Amino acid sequence: MKNYYCVLTFHTTHYALNTEKVLKERNVPVKLMPVPRQVSSSCGIAAEFPCEEKEKILLLCKEYHIEFDDVHQIEKDSKNNWFTKLISMNK
Amino acid sequence: MKDDKVKIVASGGLIGVLAALLVKFGNPVNMGICVACFFRDIAGGLGLHRAAVVQYLRPEIPGFILGSFGMAKAKGEFKSRGGSSPLLRFILGFFLMVGALVFLGCPLRMILRLANGDLNALVGLFGYVAGIWIGIQFLKQGFTLGKSTKQAAVSGYTMPFVAIALLILLLTAPAFIFFSESGPGSMAAPVVLALGAGLAVGAVLQRTRLCTAGGIRDIMLIKDFHYLWGLIGIFIFALLGNLIFNFETFKIGFEGQPIAHNDHLWNFLGMALAGIAAVLLGGCPLRQSILAGEGDTDATVTIFGLMAGAAFAHNFGLAASPQGVGLNGKVAVVIGLVIVLSIGYGVLKATAEIKAKGGVGANV
Numbered sequence: 249m250k251n252y253y254c255v256l257t258f259h260t261t262h263y264a265l266n267t268e269k270v271l272k273e274r275n276v277p278v279k280l281m282p283v284p285r286q287v288s289s290s291c292g293i294a295a296e297f298p299c300e301e302k303e304k305i306l307l308l309c310k311e312y313h314i315e316f317d318d319v320h321q322i323e324k325d326s327k328n329n330w331f332t333k334l335i336s337m338n339k
Numbered sequence: 340m341k342d343d344k345v346k347i348v349a350s351g352g353l354i355g356v357l358a359a360l361l362v363k364f365g366n367p368v369n370m371g372i373c374v375a376c377f378f379r380d381i382a383g384g385l386g387l388h389r390a391a392v393v394q395y396l397r398p399e400i401p402g403f404i405l406g407s408f409g410m411a412k413a414k415g416e417f418k419s420r421g422g423s424s425p426l427l428r429f430i431l432g433f434f435l436m437v438g439a440l441v442f443l444g445c446p447l448r449m450i451l452r453l454a455n456g457d458l459n460a461l462v463g464l465f466g467y468v469a470g471i472w473i474g475i476q477f478l479k480q481g482f483t484l485g486k487s488t489k490q491a492a493v494s495g496y497t498m499p500f501v502a503i504a505l506l507i508l509l510l511t512a513p514a515f516i517f518f519s520e521s522g523p524g525s526m527a528a529p530v531v532l533a534l535g536a537g538l539a540v541g542a543v544l545q546r547t548r549l550c551t552a553g554g555i556r557d558i559m560l561i562k563d564f565h566y567l568w569g570l571i572g573i574f575i576f577a578l579l580g581n582l583i584f585n586f587e588t589f590k591i592g593f594e595g596q597p598i599a600h601n602d603h604l605w606n607f608l609g610m611a612l613a614g615i616a617a618v619l620l621g622g623c624p625l626r627q628s629i630l631a632g633e634g635d636t637d638a639t640v641t642i643f644g645l646m647a648g649a650a651f652a653h654n655f656g657l658a659a660s661p662q663g664v665g666l667n668g669k670v671a672v673v674i675g676l677v678i679v680l681s682i683g684y685g686v687l688k689a690t691a692e693i694k695a696k697g698g699v700g701a702n703v
Contacts, residue, residue, distance in 0.1 A: 282548075289416045
């Protein structure tokens with residue numbers, strides 16, 4: 249089983265809802281969730297998706313004028329936070 | 340994931356237990372923690388309204404703010420930010436307070452009242468959920484107060500500074516600060532205990548981000564139950580806390596509940612108003628206090644709106660009392676609903692126009 253996933257974060261809830269709509273129409277697996285705590289202290293909504301769909305999703309966001317804040321890769325086991333940190337450092 | 344659930348239930352549980360303890364040590368019954376009531380008491384203590392029974396500089400509030408501030412600083416999450424429709428936030432905060440004071444409590448006190456058997460709070464909860472549902476419809480249509488941007492660091496320190504000023508005024512008690520001699524404002528846990536409880540809640544909620552409005556919103560909007568577990572934690576632990584520490588006050592029913600009335604329609608509408616405003620703001624009063632502590636100047640403006648709302652609510656006789664809701668309060672709730680909905684529609688209209696002009700928005 250994969251032990252990481254990716255999330256898109258947004259400046260507004262509306263874009264999160266739009267993203268879900270657009271991606272679902274194209275059968276890209278996506279799920280809305282509260283923004284993971286590791287990413288931010290805000291309490292907004294993020295879109296979870298498999299990391300391998302990243303390029304496709306970023307293209308779709310551009311095409312549909314969806315403004316997003318950032319893309320993050322999240323380690324599922326929160327005890328291994330160093331991994332997430334490593335990735336964000338290499339960005 | 341399981342770890343997350345334990346954390347969120349525990350943070351709710353902490354609020355529940357501390358609320359019960361604060362009542363045990365002197366706070367008014369079912370008001371161990373009530374963010375709306377406490378800001379109202381602070382507005383009274385500062386003399387912004389002259390309702391003699393609800394004036395006290397509640398140290399729990401500076402506790403929430405400084406607890407959040409300290410935790411955010413320690414974790415490197417303190418960020419000055421703002422500029423997301425501050426005026427509209429002020430107005431939404433204003434009417435959120437009016438709705439809460441007609442119901443007699445913020446959404447957190449609603450849960451605490453429910454946990455002590457006050458069934459009027461159940462009517463309030465239905466209203467709150469209805470309000471959140473209405474707010475969500477605006478979100479779905481594209482409502483947004485706009486994204487916040489980085490601000491000069493100094494502006495983020497506003498609320499922590501206000502919190503410290505309030506504590507100094509509380510401890511030095513100069514002649515121009517009002518302290519109730521009777522009524523709810525005169526009932527208070529010792530300062531050290533109240534401040535300590537506030538600091539603990541502030542620090543923990545900065546980590547777990549629990550919010551009454553966010554919890555219910557996420558269930559309806561994205562079918563996510565994470566924060567709901569926190570709300571359940573508040574309820575269960577407040578219930579247990581009350582049964583252990585305040586058993587003599589526990590009473591199931593509608594009649595004769597402390598600092599409550601059983602005017603069902605206005606309990607419902609008051610909380611519906613609070614619910615819509617809280618969703619459009621992106622957080623209940625408790626959450627706004629936490630955000631203000633971590634440098635969110637939009638939340639700070641919202642809090643000033645809450646305090647202005649509290650001052651007007653008592654100056655104009657809008658706030659309810661255990662005898663019920665007066666005519667002024669009813670008119671204010673109706674006006675509040677009209678204004679809050681107008682803000683919703685107004686923002687939607689503006690967003691639609693921007694999209695049309697920019698040729699963007701084929702996606703909506």
